[in-house]
Amino acid sequence: MAQSLLLISRQAPWSGPGAREALDIVLAGGAFDLPIGLLFLDDGVFQLTSGQNAKAVQQKDLSANLQALPMFGVDDLFVCADSAKARGVATDALALGDMKVLTAADIATLIDRYDQVITL
Amino acid sequence: MSTLHVLSHSPFGDNRLASCLRVMGAQDALLLCGDATYALQPGSAPFATLQAAGLNLFVLAEDLQARALDTPDWAEAINYSGFVELSIEHDKVNTWL
Amino acid sequence: MKFAIALFSAAHAPSSRRALLFAQAALAGGHDIVRLFFYQDGVYNACDSVVTPQDEQDLPKQWRTFVSDNQLDGVVCIAAALRRGVLNDEEAQRYQRSAICVQAPWALSGLGQLHDAIQDADRLICFGGA
Numbered sequence: 001m002a003q004s005l006l007l008i009s010r011q012a013p014w015s016g017p018g019a020r021e022a023l024d025i026v027l028a029g030g031a032f033d034l035p036i037g038l039l040f041l042d043d044g045v046f047q048l049t050s051g052q053n054a055k056a057v058q059q060k061d062l063s064a065n066l067q068a069l070p071m072f073g074v075d076d077l078f079v080c081a082d083s084a085k086a087r088g089v090a091t092d093a094l095a096l097g098d099m100k101v102l103t104a105a106d107i108a109t110l111i112d113r114y115d116q117v118i119t120l
Numbered sequence: 121m122s123t124l125h126v127l128s129h130s131p132f133g134d135n136r137l138a139s140c141l142r143v144m145g146a147q148d149a150l151l152l153c154g155d156a157t158y159a160l161q162p163g164s165a166p167f168a169t170l171q172a173a174g175l176n177l178f179v180l181a182e183d184l185q186a187r188a189l190d191t192p193d194w195a196e197a198i199n200y201s202g203f204v205e206l207s208i209e210h211d212k213v214n215t216w217l
Numbered sequence: 218m219k220f221a222i223a224l225f226s227a228a229h230a231p232s233s234r235r236a237l238l239f240a241q242a243a244l245a246g247g248h249d250i251v252r253l254f255f256y257q258d259g260v261y262n263a264c265d266s267v268v269t270p271q272d273e274q275d276l277p278k279q280w281r282t283f284v285s286d287n288q289l290d291g292v293v294c295i296a297a298a299l300r301r302g303v304l305n306d307e308e309a310q311r312y313q314r315s316a317i318c319v320q321a322p323w324a325l326s327g328l329g330q331l332h333d334a335i336q337d338a339d340r341l342i343c344f345g346g347a
Contacts, residue, residue, distance in 0.1 A: 005332075017257070017300065021256065024328060029332050032329060041139060107142075108144060109145075111145070112122075112123070112145060115211075115212065116212055118223070119215065119216050120225075128232055128235075128346050129346055129347045180235075199242075200238045201242045201245070201246055205246075207220075208339075212341070213342050215343040215344060217225050217343055217346045
């Protein structure tokens with residue numbers, strides 16, 4: 001049975017290639033049909049806000065890759081409630097649908113459920 | 121199930137320590153290395169937080185020595201073979217990159 | 218125990234040295250390393266044009282020696298490497314760049330190799346950041 005991997009994405013969308021390179025790990029895993037989960041934590045929640053304009057800073061739009069996640073078989077998408085609240089990000093208005101909103105205690109349980117974890 | 125969390129960033133002006141402590145489970149352990157060992161600077165807020173947290177706390181000995189920090193009696197200093205063993209003792213390792 | 222070790226920081230970062238020392242301790246403890254995977258700034262550890270002052274630790278050289286001596290599989294993420302100008306002969310020719318800094322024992326390959334290593338290993342250990 002394949003080992004499952006949780007990727008915890010903590011970077012804001014354009015703080016360097018971090019957010020994109022974290023997502024690339026997830027998409028690659030999905031392409032190989034591996035069980036992958038993705039949790040947005042801390043500044044990572046800023047990847048999920050609506051109405052962003054990558055072109056304004058001459059960057060690539062991450063949201064296309066984010067929207068592609070289910071197509072790559074990555075359906076286990078999570079967002080940290082505390083991180084969103086601290087940053088004024090409403091969890092009912094995220095750019096990605098079907099996300100599970102988790103408390104800190106839920107996150108501890110979530111990490112336990114996966115075989116491996118990468119926090120990027 | 122337990123996870124070994126690893127921190128290497130200074131806790132001052134960085135939120136990895138705070139986030140890590142929020143999401144750690146009761147069976148988890150925390151290894152401080154690199155600048156994260158500054159959390160063991162006596163008289164600092166992170167020091168007080170860790171002292172009160174009652175965690176399974178480990179620290180990489182070489183980093184304490186480099187920084188002239190002491191191991192408090194509520195933490196255990198380890199070397200690299202200890203690091204390897206810790207990584208085996210827990211089910212997974214979560215490095216806060 | 219089988220370890221997959223992923224490195225995300227450049228050679229001059231303390232975490233790169235820490236990764237090497239961990240890897241050495243893992244082998245010394247009788248464990249196996251299924252793969253070393255360099256991602257993000259970790260690709261710079263495979264760069265042989267890094268010049269280290271004589272009185273400092275030459276991490277790229279130490280990594281090369283470690284991988285060669287122990288016949289380990291050292292993989293550098295090709296996408297991360299290209300973005301950072303860390304090219305082998307083949308990629309330098311493909312993109313018509315003058316600098317070649319990745320040679321054996323390092324191989325440029327995709328993220329599939331990271332996932333493959335994770336599937337094969339008992340433990341994934343990541344090093345990076347500070």
